[in-house]
């Protein structure tokens with residue numbers, strides 16, 4: 001059978017360095033569309049996406065964690081993924097799938113992006129990152145910031161994944177097997 005695996009799946013990487021070029025507005029719309037098209041349990045779609053372009057707010061968001069949030073400072077825009085626990089008992093999974101769809105669609109459009117974890121993360125003074133994000137963006141109580149997808153035109157090249165390096169030992173056929181499975 002022909003290999004119909006999307007080559008983008010090998011080329012996709014987290015991109016954390018961005019040029020100053022703005023992202024085409026149609027591309028931004030398509031990235032958000034991908035999030036809105038994501039599957040969710042019982043089709044509850046318990047998410048909201050906040051698009052942030054204000055440089056001062058991006059700079060503040062980039063400091064919401066001890067480590068791992070600096071890419072936000074240099075991105076063209078950030079998509080803050082917020083979930084509503086009232087709308088679904090699996091809101092974290094639902095919001096995460098939507099975030100992954102946006103990350104993949106960004107890649108398909110040549111836009112670099114990176115998932116920045118917010119839930120369960122803390123800043124240098126041990127303040128919850130979610131509390132900082134909530135206050136910077138006026139997110140109502142009850143809604144939970146899950147992650148931020150930083151987006152920008154790539155200013156770094158990453159090598160495609162070597163198919164030989166895939167961890168096939170983590171695939172188990174029929175039942176749990178330890179050691180070689182395929």
Ligand SMILES: Cc1cc2nc3c(=O)[nH]c(=O)nc-3n(C[C@H](O)[C@H](O)[C@H](O)COP(=O)(O)O)c2cc1C
Pocket residue numbers: 012013014015016067068069071114115116117118
């Ligand atoms: C749930 C999750 C949380 C992540 N959190 C961060 C983060 O806070 N900061 C960051 O720079 N990258 C973060 N990443 C990106 C990972 O570091 C990255 O996916 C991993 O190193 C593999 O690299 P690749 O995406 O280029 O294949 C996160 C990814 C996921 C899926």
